[in-house]
Amino acid sequence: MADYYSYLWSTTWPSLIVLFLIFAMVLSRLVWKLVNTWRNARDVWGFLLLTMKVSIWIGVLGVYTELFLFSQPDWFDKPGIIQGSVQGKAFDSGSSSYSVDIRSGAQQMQFYVDFFVYEKVKVDDQVELMYLPTRREVIRCELLGSLL
Incomplete structure (x- = not known):
């Protein structure tokens, strides 16, 4: 099994690193928005706007993840x-x-x-x-x- 995943890593590491960077950037930005909303806009509209932004970004992350899995389907298959x-x-x-x-x-x-x-x-x-x-x-x- 180690051979399998090391081979997959060696052939797809650029795609995986970009995917992890996108996830890290989006999640850190969402945490920053949550903290700012909690400090500055503690009303229903602030949290409603934050909820809409979170759902949009979750959709974006889902699309990027789906694109990766479409181009590299062997990651979730057994060898x-x-x-x-x-x-x-x-x-x-x-x-x-x-x-x-x-x-x-x-x-x-x-x-x-x-x-x-x-x-x-x-x-x-x-x-x-x-x-x-x-x-x-x-x-x-x-x-x-x-x-x-």
Whole structure:
């Protein structure tokens, strides 16, 4: 599990830091407005205005959080683990991505790997992969055996 979240952190840290900064800025501003309203405008209209501002900012935070979860859905999924044999390897020059096809029982799936994994595995090797369930990027590849 640590491999999974460290990989996610390494690929999404700029987005997460910006999201945390937005949260910190908005929440500190809301606390400041609450303190000022409590000190200066202790009437119904002051608290009504504060309630409207809080609801607007909660909506803004919700939109930013939803955008992050839409672009990075793997944060709330469990890592996928599959054992099987390598059925094929491919390089897509258009997107510069490496992929391997893994057969596990009757199921065959395609996963995206880095160059080192692509070079390490051969067709008909038995492997165990830990991967991101949505993006199908391999986090860890363990070579279990080879038929050659």
